Amino acid sequence: MKPNEPSRTALMIARQRAAHQVLDHGSILYDPFAIKILREDERDALQYANEHPLASIGRLFTAARSRIAEDALSRAVERGVRQIVILGAGLDTFALRNPHGARQIRIYEADHPATQAWKRLRLAEAQIALPSWLILVSVDFERDDVGEKLVAAGFQQNSPAFFTWLGVVPYLTPDAIGRTLGYMSSIQNSEVVFDYMEPPEAFSEELRQLEKERTEQLEKINERSVSRFESADIAAVLRSHGFCVIEDINFQEIASRFGRAVQGLAPGHAGVHVVHAKH
Ligand SMILES: C[S@@+](CC[C@H](N)C(=O)[O-])C[C@H]1O[C@@H](n2cnc3c(N)ncnc32)[C@H](O)[C@@H]1O
Numbered sequence: 462m463k464p465n466e467p468s469r470t471a472l473m474i475a476r477q478r479a480a481h482q483v484l485d486h487g488s489i490l491y492d493p494f495a496i497k498i499l500r501e502d503e504r505d506a507l508q509y510a511n512e513h514p515l516a517s518i519g520r521l522f523t524a525a526r527s528r529i530a531e532d533a534l535s536r537a538v539e540r541g542v543r544q545i546v547i548l549g550a551g552l553d554t555f556a557l558r559n560p561h562g563a564r565q566i567r568i569y570e571a572d573h574p575a576t577q578a579w580k581r582l583r584l585a586e587a588q589i590a591l592p593s594w595l596i597l598v599s600v601d602f603e604r605d606d607v608g609e610k611l612v613a614a615g616f617q618q619n620s621p622a623f624f625t626w627l628g629v630v631p632y633l634t635p636d637a638i639g640r641t642l643g644y645m646s647s648i649q650n651s652e653v654v655f656d657y658m659e660p661p662e663a664f665s666e667e668l669r670q671l672e673k674e675r676t677e678q679l680e681k682i683n684e685r686s687v688s689r690f691e692s693a694d695i696a697a698v699l700r701s702h703g704f705c706v707i708e709d710i711n712f713q714e715i716a717s718r719f720g721r722a723v724q725g726l727a728p729g730h731a732g733v734h735v736v737h738a739k740h
Pocket residue numbers: 462467468470471474475548549550551552553571572573574576600601602603626627628629632633
């Protein structure tokens with residue numbers, strides 16, 4: 462990310478969620494706030510979908526990873542978990558859609574200070590009030606101690622928590638990833654859903670060139686994907702932090718579970734995964 466500037470990829474992901482509502486009727490992730498949170502000139506879903514050849518795949522992956530995370534989160538709430546932490550929240554709208562309001566859950570959105578300030582502004586512009594269960598926590602995963610920041614905001618380290626960390630790991634250094642995983646695993650009965658990318662060779666030929674262009678585009682805006690993993694490596698990192706129940710869902714499985722819901726899904730295999738890990 463550029464210093465003092467909000468994440469540009471957060472806006473790209475939000476546009477994919479909005480395009481998913483318009484083009485795919487929100488069939489994987491129904492999100493009535495996805496369009497509302499965008500400014501007028503960012504709402505043209507068709508234009509966005511046509512400008513970006515990878516958009517149908519991006520739309521599938523963006524919607525599916527949130528759906529997988531939110532389904533797992535609901536099961537955790539059923540079991541009694543009352544603290545949800547959304548790490549690198551961007552323009553995520555789960556807290557606005559919270560279906561568990563009656564259960565008195567607390568949702569902590571932890572994000573880079575510049576992105577969070579920008580989100581506050583957008584919500585105010587869209588006249589969307591911050592719900593009472595939402596607590597915003599400014600944190601830079603590269604520099605700050607995420608635990609300290611959460612606790613200062615009221616997070617209970619002795620109670621279980623469910624973490625989501627979507628679209629963030631590729632942008633962090635291995636050191637920040639390790640420290641954040643270490644903190645999550647220090648919370649008893651914690652669970653996390655996050656996604657990661659494999660090295661470019663894991664992408665099928667038709668997507669590899671597009672993936673290269675996307676990487677170059679992200680480099681220009683200082684949001685380069687710096688951390689890529691093979692699945693065996695991510696499993697080893699998770700196990701070293703005490704996560705021993707690991708579900709690693711690859712793109713093929715995501716496409717077979719949700720692909721039919723995406724209009725005109727481009728062919729090809731993307732080296733992207735969603736992981737659900739617990740103790
Ligand atoms: C691609 S966006 C994903 C946003 C959101 N999770 C979603 O799925 O819509 C990446 C997010 O990671 C956050 N991020 C990246 N580097 C960060 C850092 N060093 N500290 C805190 N947040 C960071 C950005 O602010 C942004 O919100």
